[in-house]
Amino acid sequence: MIFRPDHFSAVLLFALFVSTVFGITMRETPARMLRFGIYCFVLFVGSVIAASWLMFLIAR
Amino acid sequence: MATEQKNNAVQPGGFIYLPLIAGWLIPGAGHFLLRKWGRGALLFVSIIGMFVVGILMQGKIYTNGHEILEYLSLAGDLCNGLIYFVCRALGLGAETIRETTADWGSRFIVVAGLLNIIAAVDAHNLRTGRKPA
Numbered sequence: 519m520i521f522r523p524d525h526f527s528a529v530l531l532f533a534l535f536v537s538t539v540f541g542i543t544m545r546e547t548p549a550r551m552l553r554f555g556i557y558c559f560v561l562f563v564g565s566v567i568a569a570s571w572l573m574f575l576i577a578r
Numbered sequence: 579m580a581t582e583q584k585n586n587a588v589q590p591g592g593f594i595y596l597p598l599i600a601g602w603l604i605p606g607a608g609h610f611l612l613r614k615w616g617r618g619a620l621l622f623v624s625i626i627g628m629f630v631v632g633i634l635m636q637g638k639i640y641t642n643g644h645e646i647l648e649y650l651s652l653a654g655d656l657c658n659g660l661i662y663f664v665c666r667a668l669g670l671g672a673e674t675i676r677e678t679t680a681d682w683g684s685r686f687i688v689v690a691g692l693l694n695i696i697a698a699v700d701a702h703n704l705r706t707g708r709k710p711a
């Protein structure tokens with residue numbers, strides 16, 4: 519079985535896994551873990567979208 | 579109050595590096611040893627999931643290196659603990675990177691190893707009391 523995600527799906531998977539671990543290991547209480555995990559996920563995905571638009575505009 | 583004291587107490591005695599070593603060998607095992615079942619399960623699912631996705635994307639498992647980046651990738655792969663050796667024994671993972679997704683897969687496997695080390699160190703910090711439980 520071979521899994522071939524598109525670029526954005528791979529980014530979403532990467533951000534999900536990494537944000538989960540960051541949230542658990544970088545904060546002390548469950549509520550703060552959840553908040554930090556969501557914060558990391560949004561930053562990962564948001565920075566990818568911003569970089570993608572930047573590259574799109576540079577390429578034009 | 580009594581529950582809070584119980585949760586914050588560092589377990590006396592025993593081998594202090596056991597959660598660190600167990601956490602390296604099996605993702606989340608360090609937290610399981612400290613009875614942090616929820617955190618351990620989430621770490622296990624995240625790290626194993628990332629590793630498996632990397633394998634399914636035909637990512638390369640590094641067995642040796644000829645240049646600095648390959649040595650660093652090998653070090654990252656070794657951080658995965660037992661699953662790295664199991665996958666090598668079973669012959670899983672690609673020997674060469676032939677397509678773009680395989681390159682991403684290789685990075686997924688390396689990052690899974692690095693996350694595993696972060697999780698193991700977190701378990702060690704919980705065990706020593708450096709991080710509140």
